[in-house]
Amino acid sequence: MTTVPADKNAALQPSGRLEGIGWLVNDSLTIAWRYLAAMLRLPESILFSAIQPMLLVLMFRYVFGGAIRGVHGSYVNYLMPGIFVQTVAFGAVISAVGVAEDIQKGIIERFRALPMARSAVLAGRTLSDLTRNACSIALMAGLGFAVGFRIETNVPAFLAGLGILLFFSWALSWGFSFIGLVVRNSETAQVATFPILLPFTFASSAFVPVQTMPGWLQAFAKYQPVSQVVNACRALMDGGPTSFHVLIALAWCFGLVAVLAPLAVRRYRRPA
Amino acid sequence: MPDPPAIEAHDLTKRFAKGNVLALDGLSFETPPGTVLGVLGPNGAGKTTAVRILCTVLVPDNGRAAILGLDVVRDAVAVRRVIGLAGQNAAVDENLSGRQNLQMVGRLSHMARGQAKKRAEELLEQFGLTNAASRSLKTYSGGMRRRLDLAAALVAQPPILFFDEPTTGLDPQTRRDMWTWTERLVAEGTTVLLTTQYLEEADRLADQVIVVDHGKVIAQGTPESLKADLGSTVLLVTLENSENAPRAAALLGPLGTRAPIVEDTLVEMSVENGPKAGSEALRVLDADGITVLGLVLREPSLDEVFLKLTGHRADSGPPAVATQASAESVGPRARSAR
Known part of the structure; x- marks a missing residue:
């Protein structure tokens, strides 16, 4: 945003590729601002979306914490x-619902008639989701520390773990935005995403060691992205061999973004 | 080289795969800068599809369209810089405040931050929304929301505006306000394409009217010329009882340009010279001892133009029998005029 013509009345005109990129950034930030500003206008929705992950921490810590065995060391550390x-996986439902709602209410129609960058709507959407996820993770980590969660490695490794987590959440936002674009209805988006989320989050290493599952399920549970990201985070936060897990997790994240982002943008650009 | 038309469409066709609907079937028209084009047609005539193509939101299957000479498919980005869109399809964000909405549109139109803010305040003031500016749109009334919607279309001061049924479902006061605002914009040189089901609206605002049905233009001209095509003045005579009606029609027949239409106690006909025919009608009927309860002379409305062209009224989906619909549209008016 370095060149601003003196013309006070008309919208600025583009003159090159550099400005095109500048506008993609400008438009994406504007759209991200739109979602965050809307969220701030609904304090109760922030409150409830903050309560949910915090309750999860408490429930798993105190309800299952005693029953789930077979984990070496502290279950809180395993669990977090x-x-x-x-x-972040369940939070991605908000991306799908949000995008579908935008289509339903007709605001996408206005965006399409504006001279904005076409990929900015989704880039802004996923950027705002990233911000939201960062906040809820900070909140959960804080509560986790209060109920006994400890970093067994070191702070840089812990932060690297959070980085991978956010990268993964960003990849999911693209995928779930794509679902929202396809179903075009917020209620459908809500119900369409759960059958995807449930097997991936529960048939994973998130809560219990994969070794306790039957063999046919292990094959899926071991290699799917949620498990890989959990393993990487766990290695970075709780200790153990890291490089292999981290590389696999990063490969998944890059791969998912490389496939899902173009898919979503293409779907958005496709004239209805 | 002469200036290109503000808006032009050539042989646009669009078929929706869903339901295999042919929404546009060779739609063509042109409109010069600084004028209002009224696009008149019933629900499902293809008006909104046409607007969506002209606004670059939708790509036509065939044909081409241009805004100020810019092709809506090839030069879509350039087109988006010269158009504003308001109406039934383009929404505002109801989770944001009025001010936030306008600032967002300004930023997405690539105005500098300060400029977008200033423009938002101007528009809020102009549309009487300053007091509600920081409230969430959820608290806005339908009329307020529509005003904000119009304001959002004006943010970048585009020379071409598309209003897609801008007053559908509005209260009469807000509708009149919308008309005043539209007239002001046109006086400043803006070109407006307005789709409407309300003939009164087209009559009041449009310089040119195209009547669209089943995805093509079935008539065009100024509102006056379209009405003139119907012929002349309409003369309506209300009798005391319906038994006299056939005899009255026979007596009045020579005064009209076409055979009179009889409906219960009402005789309707077209005449060349209204006042003269009116007094003549009274004299003839009086001489024959037929009691006249009411006599109305009026210009034909676009309603009648529409009915004549399409065989159904503008706001009704399925085609109705012309004479029946005619009696419906004319009856209440004649009674209230008494």
């Missing part, structure tokens, strides 16, 4: 990375 990943 799992809850982090589960929270």
Whole structure:
């Protein structure tokens, strides 16, 4: 945003590729601001979306904490990375519902008639989801520390774990935005996403070791992205061999973004 | 080279795969800058599809369209810089405040931050929304929301505006306000394409009217010329009882340009010279001892133009029998005029 013509009346005109990128950034930030500003206007929705992950921490810590065995060391430490990943996964439903609602209410129609960058609606959407996820993870980590969660490695490794987590959440936002674009109805988006989320979050290493599952399920549970991201976070936060898990998790995140983001943008650009 | 038309469409066709509906079937028209084009047609005539193509939201199957000479498919980005869209399809964000909505549209139209803020305040003031500016749209009335919707279309001061049924479902006061605002914009040189089901609206605002039905233009002209095509003045005579009606029709027949239409106690006909025919009608009927309860002379409305062209009224989906619909549209008016 370095060049601003003196024309006071008309909208600015583009003149090159550099400005095109500048506008993509400008438009994406504006759209991200739109979602965050809307969220801030609904304090009760912030409250409830904050309560849910915090309750999850407490429930798993105190309800299942005593029953689930077969984990070496502290179950809280085992659990927290799992809850982090589960929270961002379920949080992605908001992306699907939000995008579908925008289509339903007709605001996408206005965006399409504006000279804005076409991929900015989704880029802004996923950016606002990233911000929201960062807040809820910070909240959960704080509560986790209060109920006994301890970093067994070091702070940089812990932060690297959170980084992978947010990268994964961003990849999911693209995928779930795509679902929202396809179903075009907020209620459908809500119900369409759960059959995807449940097997991925529960048939994973998020809450229990995969080794306790039957063999046919293990094959899926071991290699699917949620488990890989949980394993990487767990290695970075709770200790153990890290590089292999981290590489696999990053590969999943890059792969998912590389496939899902173009898919979603193409779907958005496709004239209805 | 002469200036290109503000808005032009050439042989646009669009078929929706869903339900295999042919929404546009060779739609063509042109409109010069600084004028209002009224697009008149019933629900499902293809009006909104046409607007969506012209606003670059939808791509036509065939044909082409241009805004100020810019092709809506090839130069879509350039087109988006010169158009504003308001109406039934383009929404505002109801989770934001009025001010936030306008600022967002300003930023997405690539105005500088300060400029977008200033423009938002101007528009809030202009549309009487300053007091509600920081409230969430959820608290806005239907009329307030529609005003904000119009304001959102005006943020970047586009020379071409599309209003898709801008007053559908509005209260009469807000509708009149919308008309005044539209007239003001046109006086400042803006070109407006207005789709409507309300003939009164087209009559009041439009310089040119195209009548669209089943995805094509079935008539065009100024509201006056379209009405003139119907012929002349309409003369309506209300009798005391229906038994006299056939005899009255026979007596009045020579005064009209077409055979009179009889409906219960009402005789309707077209005449060349209204006042002269009116007094003549009274004289003839009086001489024959037929009691006249009411006599109305009026210009034909676009309602009648529409009915004549399509065989159904503008606001009714399925085609109705012309004479029946005619009696419906004319009856209450004649009674209230008494």
